[in-house]
Amino acid sequence: MSIQEKCRILDHQQIAPQHFKLTLVSKYISAHGLPGQFINVKVSDSYDPLLRRPLSLHRIMPEEESFELLYEVVGKGTELLSKRTVGSEIDVLGPLGSGFSLEQKEIAVLVGGGMGVAPLLALAEALKDPVASSQGPGAKAIYVLLGARNRARVLAEKEFRSVTEQVLIATDDGSYGKKGFVSDILIDVLENTLEPRTQNLAVIYACGPDLMLKAVTDIAFQKKIPAQVSMEQRMACGIGTCLGCVIGTKNGYKKVCDDGPVFNSEELIWQD
Numbered sequence: 001m002s003i004q005e006k007c008r009i010l011d012h013q014q015i016a017p018q019h020f021k022l023t024l025v026s027k028y029i030s031a032h033g034l035p036g037q038f039i040n041v042k043v044s045d046s047y048d049p050l051l052r053r054p055l056s057l058h059r060i061m062p063e064e065e066s067f068e069l070l071y072e073v074v075g076k077g078t079e080l081l082s083k084r085t086v087g088s089e090i091d092v093l094g095p096l097g098s099g100f101s102l103e104q105k106e107i108a109v110l111v112g113g114g115m116g117v118a119p120l121l122a123l124a125e126a127l128k129d130p131v132a133s134s135q136g137p138g139a140k141a142i143y144v145l146l147g148a149r150n151r152a153r154v155l156a157e158k159e160f161r162s163v164t165e166q167v168l169i170a171t172d173d174g175s176y177g178k179k180g181f182v183s184d185i186l187i188d189v190l191e192n193t194l195e196p197r198t199q200n201l202a203v204i205y206a207c208g209p210d211l212m213l214k215a216v217t218d219i220a221f222q223k224k225i226p227a228q229v230s231m232e233q234r235m236a237c238g239i240g241t242c243l244g245c246v247i248g249t250k251n252g253y254k255k256v257c258d259d260g261p262v263f264n265s266e267e268l269i270w271q272d
C-alpha cells in the first residue's frame with residue numbers, strides 16, 4: 001500500500017555537476033519500500049509543475065527511518081527539487097509500483113546504465129543482507145556492472161563497492177573503466193568469469209536506457225538466463241489510473257507505474 005505524506009529533508013547533496021542525493025525521513029516508506037519501487041514527488045509547493053515526478057528508491061534504511069533518492073537535473077521539475085533545503089518538507093506519494101523480486105539464485109548480475117543505477121543500490125544491499133532487509137533470498141556472489149557516458153557520470157561506485165568487490169565499469173569515451181557499453185562487460189563477465197556456472201545459477205537485474213535494456217534482454221535470452229528489467233516511461237498519476245504510461249507486452253498492455261516498473265525480460269516487446 002502506498003501513502004501520501006510530507007517527508008522532512010534530512011540531507012541533500014550535490015554529488016556531480018547535475019546529480020544530487022536526497023535523504024528523506026519516512027518511517028512508512030523505509031519500512032515498506034522495496035528495491036525497484038519508486039515514489040512520486042511533488043517538487044514544489046505550488047501547482048507548477050502540476051505533475052509529480054517519479055524517482056526510484058536508491059537506498060532504503062528502515063533502521064534510520066529514512067530513504068535516499070539519487071537524481072539528475074534534466075528539466076524544470078528536477079531543477080526545482082534541487083533547490084529544496086535540508087529541514088524543509090516534501091510531499092511524497094509512495095512506495096509505488098512493483099519492484100524487483102529477489103530470486104533464489106547464487107549469482108546476481110546487476111546492470112545499470114546512466115541514471116539506471118539509482119534503484120540498483122537498494123537491490124544490491126537487499127541481496128547482500130536479505131535478513132536485514134527481510135526480502136527473501138540473497139545471492140552468494142553479486143556482480144555490479146555500471147555504464148556511463150564518462151568518468152564524471154559514474155554514480156554511486158563507492159557505495160556499490162561497499163556491498164561487493166565485483167564492481168565493473170564501462171564508459172562510452174573510455175575515460176574510466178573499460179571503453180564501450182556496459183552490455184559488453186556483461187557478455188565478458190558471463191562468458192569469461194561465470195560460465196559454465198551461469199545457467200540455472202544466475203539472474204540478471206537491469207535498469208537504464210532502452211537501448212541498453214534491449215541489449216541486456218537479448219544477451220539474457222541467448223544465454224538462457226532470467227532477467228528482470230526496470231522500464232522508464234513518462235508518468236502522470238503514477239498510481240495506475242490515467243493509462244499514461246502503458247506499454248505493449250507479450251501479455252497485453254501493461255502500466256509501467258503499476259504492473260512495473262520491473263518486468264520479466266521475456267515479456268517485453270522492443271521496437272527496432
Ligand SMILES: Cc1cc2nc3c(=O)[nH]c(=O)nc-3n(C[C@H](O)[C@H](O)[C@H](O)COP(=O)(O)OP(=O)(O)OC[C@H]3O[C@@H](n4cnc5c(N)ncnc54)[C@H](O)[C@@H]3O)c2cc1C
Binds near residue numbers: 038056075076077115
Ligand atoms: C519509475 C521511474 C523511476 C525513475 N527514477 C529516477 C531516478 O531515480 N533518478 C532520476 O534522475 N530520474 C528517475 N526517473 C526519471 C525522472 O522521473 C525524470 O527525469 C523527471 O521526471 C524529469 O522531470 P523534469 O521536470 O526535471 O524534466 P522534464 O522537463 O519533464 O523533462 C526533461 C527531459 O527529460 C525527459 N524525461 C522526463 N521524464 C522522463 C522519463 N520518465 N523517462 C525518460 N525521459 C524522461 C524528457 O523527455 C525531457 O527530454 C525515473 C522515471 C521513472 C518512470
Ligand code: FES
Binds near residue numbers: 238242243246257
Ligand atoms: S502514470 Fe498513470 S497509469 Fe501509469
